[in-house]
Amino acid sequence: MSQTPLLEIHDLNKSYPVGRSGIFGKKMMQVLRDVSLTVQPGEVLGLVGESGSGKSTIGKAVLRLIPSQSGAMRFDGQDLNTLAPEALRALRKEMQIIFQDPYASLDPRKSIRAVLAEALDTHQLHLGPAREGRLRELMGLVGLNPSFLDRLPHEFSGGQRQRIGIARALAVEPRFIVCDEAVSALDVSIQAQVLNLLADLRAKTGISLLFISHDLSVVRYISDRVMVLYLGRVMEVGPADEIHFAPKHPYTAALISAEPSLHHDGRRIRLTGEIPSPLSPPSGCVFRSRCPYAQDACAQSVPPLRTVGAGHQTACLRDDIL
Template sequence: MTPLLEVQNLSKSYPVGRKGLFGKRMMQVLREVSLSVQPGEVLGLVGESGSGKSTIGKAVLRLIEADSGTVRFDGQDLSTISHADLRRLRKDMQIIFQDPYASLDPRKTIRAVLSEALDTHKLHMGTARADRLTELMTMVGLSPAFLDRRPHEFSGGQRQRIGIARALAVEPKFIVCDEAVSALDVSIQAQVLNLLADLRAMTGISLLFISHDLSVVRYISDRVMVLYLGKVMEVGPADQIHFAPRHPYTAALISAEPSLKHESNRIRLTGEIPSPLTPPSGCVFRSRCPYALPACAETVPPLRDMGEGRLKACIRDDIL
């Protein structure tokens, strides 16, 4: 099957601080990341803050420009198409933002918020507009009677449902969910996750689901990609990643989850994630890895195929 989204060797750096004698210092946040998303698939991206998850989501949508690498969506290379073609393609590529409070214009009614994207792409014009808005509110579990209210009249969970309705309004093929439930209470998180799962089953939409919480990612994803300091550490089916991790960093993320089980076999990370300005040599995870060898400081581990859809970036095969 041809992937709906295919990313190859994506890299991105940002200038930091004032320009000096040799120019500005560059902070590399993505290091040759590759991924793919099949039609109807949910790929989860997980990692600590600073791992580059949101940068991938924005680069995929060309909300920011990557330094190098290619992004192909539905067979088209996004780096070479015209602005007019990219504008048309944006109908098929949408985003749900993290903050349900900041992502909605407080001056507009929900009717105006949902109509904006429809106006941009000239969809459901005339009398069909009211039917489409009613359908969208119903799809996300809100009453159409709320259409003429403004965002401040809703709870955080309701606002995120409105954000989901806005993303669905133009009937996209693919949505980036950028920490879409992290700002919500746990009980509301579950409701929104169930809603996304139901909408995915209903519409066949593909999702790139970004979160720092591996248990949340596992709940909704078919496959999971684990990132650390801009590098891919491990990729595999969601349940296999959770119950049988192959990389020490993945195992450490699982160990950090609340559990009533005996804790003697937990992997605990010490220290903070290193600065992207001064990453460790060799394997970027080695400075916090309990299994690191001297060779880990000298070798950048490639992402190796372990079979059964599993990939990992680690020189050791004698652990986990």
């Protein structure tokens, strides 16, 4: 893979105002805290964590669907925070998204032909006689019969709708796609079909993916590297197999322990309590209030990401627990 990242994010922060304004202004809920990541051309980076960890917020911020509070974001060398509206509109051809809900993400009044053509019209692609060939090609690319182009979304199953969503994302030939819980709403057997489809498309086109999921086993299957988030902070990042089989952070190990398996090695980590509110996160390491290995030092300062292997980093002070 190239050493020049396609996507670079440095110290991304995002907060939302909550409640009513008082004499000191609105209270802010911080959902991302100093998140940094890179995605290489042709790479799949998996984002995993519990609900509320900030995974989808990262994807939306990258695509400029929501503004970030602070931090640098660059795509192919272009500063995403300072792009003018016209330049951002042109760049959207290179950056697409596959939404979580295959039922809500398609307009029920539009045929599949109209759904796919809308993306092509927006960027003035495959105009005139070339349009029909491109629409049929997209349907074949995601394993659907081109004769289905004139059907409405309600005539398709959930898995088929998600394939249409993938075809829509691919229509403008992007280099990068955010997959926001793209298989979580599907049955397990259909999940496998869609994951295999994404893996095949990545092999054929060299596209880069930011694959967001709460399921670590799904993320491991499709990702080259995995980043683990908890309460808006990065806990661990590294090669997918290393993260799964040799985690270095207690939170990652707890996620793996929670997976149904016949082959756990006995080192199960059961978390107690609920994830803290982003309005009042714990001091120091945000995971310490649920960590069975927490020490007094964990409350004193935020542990930085440190290298524990080739391309493997963890935000934990201890080396003696896993």
